[in-house]
Amino acid sequence: MSPAPRPSLPGALRALAVALAAALAASLAPLPAAAAGQGLVEQADRHTWDGRLDEAVALYRQARTHSDRRVALRAHTGLGRALSWQGRHIAATAAYREALALDPDDAEARRGLARVLSWRGHPQEAVALMQAQRERDPRDREAAWILAESLEWMGRGDRARALLRAQVAADRDDTRAAGKLAELEAALRPELRVDLRDFQRSDGLAIDEQAFAGRLPLADGRGHAGARVSQATYRPTASAAGSTRIRVQRLGAEGRWRFTDRLEWNGELGLDRIDSVGAAGDHDPLTWSTWLTLWPRDGLRLDLSSARSTFDSEITLRQGLVATQTALSADLVPDDLHLLHGQVEQTRYSDGNRRQGWALRAQRRLLPQPRLWAGVRLAQWRFEQPGQPGYYNPAGYRSVELLLQASGWAAPGLYWELRFAPGRETEDGQAARDIRSGSAQLAWRLRPATTLELAYDHSSSRTQPGSGFARGIARLTLKQRL
16 A cells, blocks of 8 residues: 655645634634724713713613623723713712722722712712722822812811822822812811891791801811800880890800711800890800711711700790700711601700600602702601790691702802792691791802802791791801901
């Protein structure tokens, strides 16, 4: 048997070339699909920067299931960005978390997640993310900015200033950090405040009040101390004691201190000098308001408070009646769309009466800009000794109100806010009646250090403190940083 013919050299070379071509073709086969995926993401990026966010979201969602991991990562990150720009922060959070599941080291996804968490009212998690990012890359300007912003929104302006000072010292060209630092440093200047109010009540009692206050930040803004002087004049239409006016002067002090990221104290203490102007009934009661706030975690706030106050009717002022309230409240903010508030309270009156009650409020944000909220508020309380003279104290009281609130910026430096709350209230033994309350406010920054506020509030609800009469309050406030 003759041996098989040996392949010629040209034939062997041709076979090798065919094999190499086949292998190269196999390796390059995924490239058209990957290139198509990259093109899809790039088109979505262009739509995002052009403000065509709905189209961008659709393309990102199409690309995020791509088999190429790099394409899917870019699509998830871009989707988070576009959704956040639409104000859809819950969906944006999910997109960024999916991006980090693909690549836990992706800095862009980590920064995007921290940003939307901060916007959603979860600054503690945002701070932890950006602190870790800065440990990985101390020169990350965007991480420094998000961290400073989150600290400020967490109420730790002192920590934000320290961070930005270090950032500006290390990176002199970071103008954004320098600008934010200048803004926060300006808030450390002492503040003076003038407050003028005019009250009108349905029983004819007219009240006008003037107040002057000063506040001095402490420990780089970790706390503050201040003083307040005010005078209120009450003018009853008819007085059983023959008094045409009652003057209440208050000299008070206030303070705040942030112990940790999670614990803060606020307090006010005042001495009220009640002068019945020629009639009997002068008194000097001590008043206060103090509360301790705990944030156990992001989205949950607890307040334990105590307050002692006087009333706003002729009888109670001449009697020197005071009420001391103790309350525990909780605010649950699972995201930037929902708010739940609950409170239980007990109030003791110096005439021996006592009140116990509770209130619940639930709200949902309907629009991001202008910010539009809708919700409901329920309240109920009872007095142990109903029918005492001088203030509203039925045996039992219940109310339900629909809450509507809108706010936004009419122009740079000009903020507006509107509130309206129609409802029904019932007291024991009486028929239910309609109630309504509302307010309008404008805050105008005249200069960087000067703000003027104009506001009007009206309420016919007896949930308001004191007498239970309908009232309107006009207010003008001027704030000046020195």
